[in-house]
Amino acid sequence: MHSYKDFAYFYDKLMEDVDYKKWFEYVLMILKRLEVTPKKVLEIACGTGNFTKYLCDNGYDVTCFDLSEDMLSVAYDKLNIYRNVIILKQDMRLFNINKKFDMVISVCDGINYITAYEDLVNVFKRVKLHLEEDGVFIFDISSYYKLHEIIGNNTFVEENDNIFYVWENYFDEHDNICELYITFFVKQGSKYIRFDENHIQKAYSIDEIVNALRRAGFKNIDYYESFTFNKPNDKSERMHFIVRK
Ligand SMILES: C[S@@+](CC[C@H](N)C(=O)[O-])C[C@H]1O[C@@H](n2cnc3c(N)ncnc32)[C@H](O)[C@@H]1O
Structure with missing residues:
Protein backbone atom coordinates (compact mmCIF):
# COMPACT_ATOMS: atom_id res chain seq x y z
CA MET A 1 0.00 0.00 0.00
CA HIS A 2 1.21 3.51 -0.81
CA SER A 3 2.01 6.55 1.23
CA TYR A 4 1.53 10.07 -0.16
CA LYS A 5 0.67 8.83 -3.64
CA ASP A 6 -2.94 9.48 -4.81
CA PHE A 7 -3.49 11.30 -1.51
CA ALA A 8 -0.98 13.95 -2.64
CA TYR A 9 -3.56 15.41 -5.04
CA PHE A 10 -6.13 15.84 -2.22
CA TYR A 11 -3.67 16.72 0.54
CA ASP A 12 -4.16 20.49 0.29
CA LYS A 13 -7.94 20.13 0.38
CA LEU A 14 -7.76 17.99 3.53
CA MET A 15 -5.21 20.30 5.16
CA GLU A 16 -7.36 23.41 4.65
CA ASP A 17 -7.72 23.88 8.40
CA VAL A 18 -3.95 23.91 8.98
CA ASP A 19 -2.87 27.51 9.39
CA TYR A 20 0.52 27.63 7.63
CA LYS A 21 0.59 31.41 8.01
CA LYS A 22 0.42 31.03 11.79
CA TRP A 23 3.12 28.36 11.52
CA PHE A 24 5.35 30.72 9.55
CA GLU A 25 4.74 33.57 12.01
CA TYR A 26 5.70 31.29 14.89
CA VAL A 27 8.97 30.47 13.13
CA LEU A 28 9.59 34.21 12.67
CA MET A 29 9.06 34.68 16.42
CA ILE A 30 11.58 31.91 17.14
CA LEU A 31 14.14 33.56 14.85
CA LYS A 32 13.53 36.92 16.50
CA ARG A 33 14.13 35.43 19.96
CA LEU A 34 17.34 33.81 18.71
CA GLU A 35 18.34 37.11 17.07
CA VAL A 36 19.18 35.38 13.80
CA THR A 37 18.27 36.35 10.26
CA PRO A 38 18.75 33.30 8.06
CA LYS A 39 18.95 33.71 4.30
CA LYS A 40 19.63 30.21 2.94
CA VAL A 41 16.91 27.80 4.09
CA LEU A 42 16.52 24.06 3.59
CA GLU A 43 13.07 22.61 4.16
CA ILE A 44 12.99 18.85 4.57
CA ALA A 45 9.81 16.80 3.92
CA CYS A 46 8.24 19.86 2.29
CA GLY A 47 5.23 17.91 1.00
CA THR A 48 3.10 20.00 -1.36
CA GLY A 49 5.01 23.16 -0.45
CA ASN A 50 2.43 24.91 1.72
CA PHE A 51 5.02 26.20 4.17
CA THR A 52 7.63 26.58 1.42
CA LYS A 53 5.39 29.14 -0.25
CA TYR A 54 5.71 31.43 2.80
CA LEU A 55 9.49 31.06 2.72
CA CYS A 56 9.51 31.98 -0.98
CA ASP A 57 7.11 34.91 -0.51
CA ASN A 58 9.38 36.29 2.19
CA GLY A 59 12.50 36.32 0.04
CA TYR A 60 14.47 33.42 1.53
CA ASP A 61 16.83 31.49 -0.71
CA VAL A 62 15.00 28.16 -0.45
CA THR A 63 15.90 24.55 -1.17
CA CYS A 64 13.24 21.99 -0.34
CA PHE A 65 12.83 18.27 -0.74
CA ASP A 66 10.48 15.40 -0.12
CA LEU A 67 10.46 11.66 -0.76
CA SER A 68 7.10 11.52 -2.52
CA GLU A 69 7.14 12.37 -6.24
CA ASP A 70 3.41 13.02 -6.14
CA MET A 71 3.72 15.51 -3.27
CA LEU A 72 6.59 17.15 -5.15
CA SER A 73 4.54 17.35 -8.32
CA VAL A 74 1.87 19.36 -6.46
CA ALA A 75 4.63 21.45 -4.84
CA TYR A 76 6.12 22.16 -8.26
CA ASP A 77 2.80 23.45 -9.62
CA LYS A 78 2.52 25.74 -6.59
CA LEU A 79 6.11 26.98 -6.48
CA ASN A 80 7.26 27.21 -10.08
CA ILE A 81 6.37 30.91 -10.21
CA TYR A 82 9.22 31.64 -7.78
CA ARG A 83 12.84 32.18 -8.78
CA ASN A 84 14.19 31.66 -5.24
CA VAL A 85 13.39 27.96 -4.78
CA ILE A 86 15.02 24.67 -5.76
CA ILE A 87 12.82 21.56 -5.41
CA LEU A 88 14.48 18.17 -5.05
CA LYS A 89 13.54 14.58 -4.46
CA GLN A 90 15.58 13.24 -1.56
CA ASP A 91 15.18 10.88 1.36
CA MET A 92 15.90 12.70 4.62
CA ARG A 93 17.73 9.64 5.97
CA LEU A 94 20.38 9.94 3.24
CA PHE A 95 20.10 13.42 1.79
CA ASN A 96 23.12 15.08 0.34
CA ILE A 97 23.02 18.61 -1.03
CA ASN A 98 26.32 20.20 -1.75
CA LYS A 99 25.54 23.34 0.21
CA LYS A 100 25.24 24.64 3.79
CA PHE A 101 22.20 26.46 5.11
CA ASP A 102 21.49 29.08 7.79
CA MET A 103 18.27 27.30 8.72
CA VAL A 104 16.99 23.76 8.24
CA ILE A 105 13.31 23.30 8.93
CA SER A 106 10.74 20.53 8.86
CA VAL A 107 7.06 21.28 9.34
CA CYS A 108 4.11 19.13 10.40
CA ASP A 109 5.24 15.67 11.44
CA GLY A 110 7.92 14.88 8.83
CA ILE A 111 10.19 13.56 11.59
CA ASN A 112 7.49 11.16 12.88
CA TYR A 113 7.84 9.28 9.57
CA ILE A 114 11.33 8.18 10.58
CA THR A 115 10.43 4.98 12.38
CA ALA A 116 13.87 3.49 13.15
CA TYR A 117 15.91 5.15 15.87
CA GLU A 118 19.24 4.82 14.04
CA ASP A 119 17.63 6.46 11.00
CA LEU A 120 16.53 9.33 13.23
CA VAL A 121 20.12 9.80 14.40
CA ASN A 122 21.21 9.73 10.73
CA VAL A 123 18.65 12.37 9.74
CA PHE A 124 20.00 14.64 12.50
CA LYS A 125 23.60 13.95 11.42
CA ARG A 126 22.72 14.87 7.82
CA VAL A 127 21.07 18.08 9.05
CA LYS A 128 24.14 18.99 11.11
CA LEU A 129 26.40 18.50 8.08
CA HIS A 130 24.21 20.87 6.06
CA LEU A 131 24.05 23.62 8.71
CA GLU A 132 26.32 26.65 8.86
CA GLU A 133 28.20 26.98 12.19
CA ASP A 134 25.65 29.44 13.60
CA GLY A 135 22.70 27.81 11.81
CA VAL A 136 19.40 26.81 13.39
CA PHE A 137 17.37 23.62 12.99
CA ILE A 138 13.64 23.84 13.70
CA PHE A 139 11.22 20.93 13.54
CA ASP A 140 8.05 19.70 15.17
CA ILE A 141 6.70 16.28 16.09
CA SER A 142 3.30 14.90 16.92
CA SER A 143 3.67 13.86 20.54
CA TYR A 144 3.52 10.39 22.02
CA ALA A 203 5.71 8.15 18.66
CA TYR A 204 8.92 9.53 20.17
CA SER A 205 9.38 10.75 23.70
CA ILE A 206 11.14 14.06 24.23
CA ASP A 207 14.11 12.20 25.74
CA GLU A 208 14.46 9.99 22.66
CA ILE A 209 14.53 13.05 20.39
CA VAL A 210 17.00 14.91 22.61
CA ASN A 211 19.31 11.87 22.84
CA ALA A 212 19.24 11.37 19.07
CA LEU A 213 20.10 15.06 18.58
CA ARG A 214 22.98 14.73 21.08
CA ARG A 215 24.24 11.60 19.32
CA ALA A 216 24.27 13.60 16.10
CA GLY A 217 26.46 16.16 17.83
CA PHE A 218 23.97 18.94 18.60
CA LYS A 219 24.56 20.64 21.94
CA ASN A 220 22.09 23.47 22.13
CA ILE A 221 18.61 21.92 22.25
CA ASP A 222 15.35 23.55 23.28
CA TYR A 223 11.74 22.48 22.92
CA TYR A 224 8.34 24.01 23.47
CA GLU A 225 4.69 23.20 23.24
CA SER A 226 4.02 24.18 19.64
CA PHE A 227 3.10 27.77 18.88
CA THR A 228 4.09 28.84 22.39
CA PHE A 229 7.28 29.33 24.36
CA ASN A 230 6.03 27.13 27.22
CA LYS A 231 7.45 23.77 28.13
CA PRO A 232 5.32 20.87 26.81
CA ASN A 233 3.05 19.07 29.27
CA ASP A 234 1.60 15.52 29.38
CA LYS A 235 -1.21 16.53 27.06
CA SER A 236 0.75 18.56 24.52
CA GLU A 237 -0.15 17.21 21.07
CA ARG A 238 2.66 18.83 19.15
CA MET A 239 6.03 20.18 20.15
CA HIS A 240 8.66 22.22 18.43
CA PHE A 241 12.39 21.60 18.77
CA ILE A 242 14.84 24.44 18.24
CA VAL A 243 18.37 23.23 17.84
CA ARG A 244 21.76 24.81 17.27
CA LYS A 245 25.24 23.34 16.96
C1 LIG B 1 2.46 15.22 7.02
S1 LIG B 1 3.38 15.48 5.54
C2 LIG B 1 3.99 17.13 5.83
C3 LIG B 1 4.27 17.83 4.54
C4 LIG B 1 4.57 19.31 4.66
N1 LIG B 1 5.76 19.55 5.46
C5 LIG B 1 3.41 20.08 5.22
O1 LIG B 1 3.57 20.77 6.24
O2 LIG B 1 2.32 20.03 4.64
C6 LIG B 1 4.83 14.49 5.81
C7 LIG B 1 5.75 14.48 4.59
O3 LIG B 1 6.93 13.77 4.93
C8 LIG B 1 7.40 13.17 3.74
N2 LIG B 1 8.37 12.13 4.09
C9 LIG B 1 8.15 10.99 4.77
N3 LIG B 1 9.29 10.29 4.88
C10 LIG B 1 10.26 11.00 4.26
C11 LIG B 1 11.65 10.81 4.04
N4 LIG B 1 12.29 9.71 4.49
N5 LIG B 1 12.35 11.76 3.39
C12 LIG B 1 11.73 12.87 2.91
N6 LIG B 1 10.41 13.10 3.07
C13 LIG B 1 9.68 12.18 3.75
C14 LIG B 1 6.14 12.65 3.08
O4 LIG B 1 6.32 12.33 1.72
C15 LIG B 1 5.19 13.83 3.33
O5 LIG B 1 5.22 14.74 2.27
Whole structure:
Protein backbone atom coordinates (compact mmCIF):
# COMPACT_ATOMS: atom_id res chain seq x y z
CA MET A 1 0.00 0.00 0.00
CA HIS A 2 1.21 3.51 -0.81
CA SER A 3 2.01 6.55 1.23
CA TYR A 4 1.53 10.07 -0.16
CA LYS A 5 0.67 8.83 -3.64
CA ASP A 6 -2.94 9.48 -4.81
CA PHE A 7 -3.49 11.30 -1.51
CA ALA A 8 -0.98 13.95 -2.64
CA TYR A 9 -3.56 15.41 -5.04
CA PHE A 10 -6.13 15.84 -2.22
CA TYR A 11 -3.67 16.72 0.54
CA ASP A 12 -4.16 20.49 0.29
CA LYS A 13 -7.94 20.13 0.38
CA LEU A 14 -7.76 17.99 3.53
CA MET A 15 -5.21 20.30 5.16
CA GLU A 16 -7.36 23.41 4.65
CA ASP A 17 -7.72 23.88 8.40
CA VAL A 18 -3.95 23.91 8.98
CA ASP A 19 -2.87 27.51 9.39
CA TYR A 20 0.52 27.63 7.63
CA LYS A 21 0.59 31.41 8.01
CA LYS A 22 0.42 31.03 11.79
CA TRP A 23 3.12 28.36 11.52
CA PHE A 24 5.35 30.72 9.55
CA GLU A 25 4.74 33.57 12.01
CA TYR A 26 5.70 31.29 14.89
CA VAL A 27 8.97 30.47 13.13
CA LEU A 28 9.59 34.21 12.67
CA MET A 29 9.06 34.68 16.42
CA ILE A 30 11.58 31.91 17.14
CA LEU A 31 14.14 33.56 14.85
CA LYS A 32 13.53 36.92 16.50
CA ARG A 33 14.13 35.43 19.96
CA LEU A 34 17.34 33.81 18.71
CA GLU A 35 18.34 37.11 17.07
CA VAL A 36 19.18 35.38 13.80
CA THR A 37 18.27 36.35 10.26
CA PRO A 38 18.75 33.30 8.06
CA LYS A 39 18.95 33.71 4.30
CA LYS A 40 19.63 30.21 2.94
CA VAL A 41 16.91 27.80 4.09
CA LEU A 42 16.52 24.06 3.59
CA GLU A 43 13.07 22.61 4.16
CA ILE A 44 12.99 18.85 4.57
CA ALA A 45 9.81 16.80 3.92
CA CYS A 46 8.24 19.86 2.29
CA GLY A 47 5.23 17.91 1.00
CA THR A 48 3.10 20.00 -1.36
CA GLY A 49 5.01 23.16 -0.45
CA ASN A 50 2.43 24.91 1.72
CA PHE A 51 5.02 26.20 4.17
CA THR A 52 7.63 26.58 1.42
CA LYS A 53 5.39 29.14 -0.25
CA TYR A 54 5.71 31.43 2.80
CA LEU A 55 9.49 31.06 2.72
CA CYS A 56 9.51 31.98 -0.98
CA ASP A 57 7.11 34.91 -0.51
CA ASN A 58 9.38 36.29 2.19
CA GLY A 59 12.50 36.32 0.04
CA TYR A 60 14.47 33.42 1.53
CA ASP A 61 16.83 31.49 -0.71
CA VAL A 62 15.00 28.16 -0.45
CA THR A 63 15.90 24.55 -1.17
CA CYS A 64 13.24 21.99 -0.34
CA PHE A 65 12.83 18.27 -0.74
CA ASP A 66 10.48 15.40 -0.12
CA LEU A 67 10.46 11.66 -0.76
CA SER A 68 7.10 11.52 -2.52
CA GLU A 69 7.14 12.37 -6.24
CA ASP A 70 3.41 13.02 -6.14
CA MET A 71 3.72 15.51 -3.27
CA LEU A 72 6.59 17.15 -5.15
CA SER A 73 4.54 17.35 -8.32
CA VAL A 74 1.87 19.36 -6.46
CA ALA A 75 4.63 21.45 -4.84
CA TYR A 76 6.12 22.16 -8.26
CA ASP A 77 2.80 23.45 -9.62
CA LYS A 78 2.52 25.74 -6.59
CA LEU A 79 6.11 26.98 -6.48
CA ASN A 80 7.26 27.21 -10.08
CA ILE A 81 6.37 30.91 -10.21
CA TYR A 82 9.22 31.64 -7.78
CA ARG A 83 12.84 32.18 -8.78
CA ASN A 84 14.19 31.66 -5.24
CA VAL A 85 13.39 27.96 -4.78
CA ILE A 86 15.02 24.67 -5.76
CA ILE A 87 12.82 21.56 -5.41
CA LEU A 88 14.48 18.17 -5.05
CA LYS A 89 13.54 14.58 -4.46
CA GLN A 90 15.58 13.24 -1.56
CA ASP A 91 15.18 10.88 1.36
CA MET A 92 15.90 12.70 4.62
CA ARG A 93 17.73 9.64 5.97
CA LEU A 94 20.38 9.94 3.24
CA PHE A 95 20.10 13.42 1.79
CA ASN A 96 23.12 15.08 0.34
CA ILE A 97 23.02 18.61 -1.03
CA ASN A 98 26.32 20.20 -1.75
CA LYS A 99 25.54 23.34 0.21
CA LYS A 100 25.24 24.64 3.79
CA PHE A 101 22.20 26.46 5.11
CA ASP A 102 21.49 29.08 7.79
CA MET A 103 18.27 27.30 8.72
CA VAL A 104 16.99 23.76 8.24
CA ILE A 105 13.31 23.30 8.93
CA SER A 106 10.74 20.53 8.86
CA VAL A 107 7.06 21.28 9.34
CA CYS A 108 4.11 19.13 10.40
CA ASP A 109 5.24 15.67 11.44
CA GLY A 110 7.92 14.88 8.83
CA ILE A 111 10.19 13.56 11.59
CA ASN A 112 7.49 11.16 12.88
CA TYR A 113 7.84 9.28 9.57
CA ILE A 114 11.33 8.18 10.58
CA THR A 115 10.43 4.98 12.38
CA ALA A 116 13.87 3.49 13.15
CA TYR A 117 15.91 5.15 15.87
CA GLU A 118 19.24 4.82 14.04
CA ASP A 119 17.63 6.46 11.00
CA LEU A 120 16.53 9.33 13.23
CA VAL A 121 20.12 9.80 14.40
CA ASN A 122 21.21 9.73 10.73
CA VAL A 123 18.65 12.37 9.74
CA PHE A 124 20.00 14.64 12.50
CA LYS A 125 23.60 13.95 11.42
CA ARG A 126 22.72 14.87 7.82
CA VAL A 127 21.07 18.08 9.05
CA LYS A 128 24.14 18.99 11.11
CA LEU A 129 26.40 18.50 8.08
CA HIS A 130 24.21 20.87 6.06
CA LEU A 131 24.05 23.62 8.71
CA GLU A 132 26.32 26.65 8.86
CA GLU A 133 28.20 26.98 12.19
CA ASP A 134 25.65 29.44 13.60
CA GLY A 135 22.70 27.81 11.81
CA VAL A 136 19.40 26.81 13.39
CA PHE A 137 17.37 23.62 12.99
CA ILE A 138 13.64 23.84 13.70
CA PHE A 139 11.22 20.93 13.54
CA ASP A 140 8.05 19.70 15.17
CA ILE A 141 6.70 16.28 16.09
CA SER A 142 3.30 14.90 16.92
CA SER A 143 3.67 13.86 20.54
CA TYR A 144 3.52 10.39 22.02
CA TYR A 145 0.31 11.52 23.75
CA LYS A 146 -1.34 12.48 20.46
CA LEU A 147 -0.33 9.33 18.57
CA HIS A 148 -1.06 7.01 21.50
CA GLU A 149 -4.18 8.54 23.02
CA ILE A 150 -5.89 10.49 20.27
CA ILE A 151 -4.97 8.90 16.95
CA GLY A 152 -3.85 5.38 17.85
CA ASN A 153 -6.48 2.61 18.08
CA ASN A 154 -9.20 4.96 16.87
CA THR A 155 -11.21 5.13 13.69
CA PHE A 156 -12.24 8.43 12.15
CA VAL A 157 -14.78 8.93 9.39
CA GLU A 158 -14.71 12.29 7.66
CA GLU A 159 -16.29 14.01 4.70
CA ASN A 160 -14.98 17.07 2.94
CA ASP A 161 -16.92 18.16 -0.18
CA ASN A 162 -16.37 15.35 -2.68
CA ILE A 163 -13.97 13.35 -0.53
CA PHE A 164 -15.15 10.77 1.97
CA TYR A 165 -12.46 9.02 3.97
CA VAL A 166 -11.99 6.61 6.80
CA TRP A 167 -8.82 6.27 8.89
CA GLU A 168 -8.34 3.17 10.93
CA ASN A 169 -5.39 3.46 13.24
CA TYR A 170 -3.47 0.92 15.26
CA PHE A 171 -0.92 1.62 17.93
CA ASP A 172 1.80 -0.93 18.50
CA GLU A 173 2.67 -0.64 22.19
CA HIS A 174 5.90 -2.55 21.80
CA ASP A 175 7.49 -0.35 19.12
CA ASN A 176 5.45 2.82 19.74
CA ILE A 177 4.41 2.80 16.11
CA CYS A 178 1.13 4.25 14.94
CA GLU A 179 -0.13 2.71 11.70
CA LEU A 180 -2.78 4.60 9.80
CA TYR A 181 -4.85 2.85 7.13
CA ILE A 182 -6.73 5.47 5.18
CA THR A 183 -9.39 4.63 2.62
CA PHE A 184 -10.49 7.48 0.38
CA PHE A 185 -13.59 7.65 -1.79
CA VAL A 186 -13.38 10.58 -4.16
CA LYS A 187 -16.42 11.59 -6.18
CA GLN A 188 -15.71 11.85 -9.88
CA GLY A 189 -18.85 12.48 -11.91
CA SER A 190 -21.50 10.05 -10.72
CA LYS A 191 -18.96 7.56 -9.31
CA TYR A 192 -16.75 7.34 -6.25
CA ILE A 193 -13.15 6.27 -6.94
CA ARG A 194 -11.50 4.38 -4.08
CA PHE A 195 -7.85 4.40 -3.12
CA ASP A 196 -5.99 3.35 -0.01
CA GLU A 197 -2.93 4.61 1.79
CA ASN A 198 -0.89 3.32 4.69
CA HIS A 199 1.10 5.78 6.81
CA ILE A 200 3.42 4.76 9.61
CA GLN A 201 4.46 7.23 12.27
CA LYS A 202 6.68 6.72 15.28
CA ALA A 203 5.71 8.15 18.66
CA TYR A 204 8.92 9.53 20.17
CA SER A 205 9.38 10.75 23.70
CA ILE A 206 11.14 14.06 24.23
CA ASP A 207 14.11 12.20 25.74
CA GLU A 208 14.46 9.99 22.66
CA ILE A 209 14.53 13.05 20.39
CA VAL A 210 17.00 14.91 22.61
CA ASN A 211 19.31 11.87 22.84
CA ALA A 212 19.24 11.37 19.07
CA LEU A 213 20.10 15.06 18.58
CA ARG A 214 22.98 14.73 21.08
CA ARG A 215 24.24 11.60 19.32
CA ALA A 216 24.27 13.60 16.10
CA GLY A 217 26.46 16.16 17.83
CA PHE A 218 23.97 18.94 18.60
CA LYS A 219 24.56 20.64 21.94
CA ASN A 220 22.09 23.47 22.13
CA ILE A 221 18.61 21.92 22.25
CA ASP A 222 15.35 23.55 23.28
CA TYR A 223 11.74 22.48 22.92
CA TYR A 224 8.34 24.01 23.47
CA GLU A 225 4.69 23.20 23.24
CA SER A 226 4.02 24.18 19.64
CA PHE A 227 3.10 27.77 18.88
CA THR A 228 4.09 28.84 22.39
CA PHE A 229 7.28 29.33 24.36
CA ASN A 230 6.03 27.13 27.22
CA LYS A 231 7.45 23.77 28.13
CA PRO A 232 5.32 20.87 26.81
CA ASN A 233 3.05 19.07 29.27
CA ASP A 234 1.60 15.52 29.38
CA LYS A 235 -1.21 16.53 27.06
CA SER A 236 0.75 18.56 24.52
CA GLU A 237 -0.15 17.21 21.07
CA ARG A 238 2.66 18.83 19.15
CA MET A 239 6.03 20.18 20.15
CA HIS A 240 8.66 22.22 18.43
CA PHE A 241 12.39 21.60 18.77
CA ILE A 242 14.84 24.44 18.24
CA VAL A 243 18.37 23.23 17.84
CA ARG A 244 21.76 24.81 17.27
CA LYS A 245 25.24 23.34 16.96
C1 LIG B 1 2.46 15.22 7.02
S1 LIG B 1 3.38 15.48 5.54
C2 LIG B 1 3.99 17.13 5.83
C3 LIG B 1 4.27 17.83 4.54
C4 LIG B 1 4.57 19.31 4.66
N1 LIG B 1 5.76 19.55 5.46
C5 LIG B 1 3.41 20.08 5.22
O1 LIG B 1 3.57 20.77 6.24
O2 LIG B 1 2.32 20.03 4.64
C6 LIG B 1 4.83 14.49 5.81
C7 LIG B 1 5.75 14.48 4.59
O3 LIG B 1 6.93 13.77 4.93
C8 LIG B 1 7.40 13.17 3.74
N2 LIG B 1 8.37 12.13 4.09
C9 LIG B 1 8.15 10.99 4.77
N3 LIG B 1 9.29 10.29 4.88
C10 LIG B 1 10.26 11.00 4.26
C11 LIG B 1 11.65 10.81 4.04
N4 LIG B 1 12.29 9.71 4.49
N5 LIG B 1 12.35 11.76 3.39
C12 LIG B 1 11.73 12.87 2.91
N6 LIG B 1 10.41 13.10 3.07
C13 LIG B 1 9.68 12.18 3.75
C14 LIG B 1 6.14 12.65 3.08
O4 LIG B 1 6.32 12.33 1.72
C15 LIG B 1 5.19 13.83 3.33
O5 LIG B 1 5.22 14.74 2.27
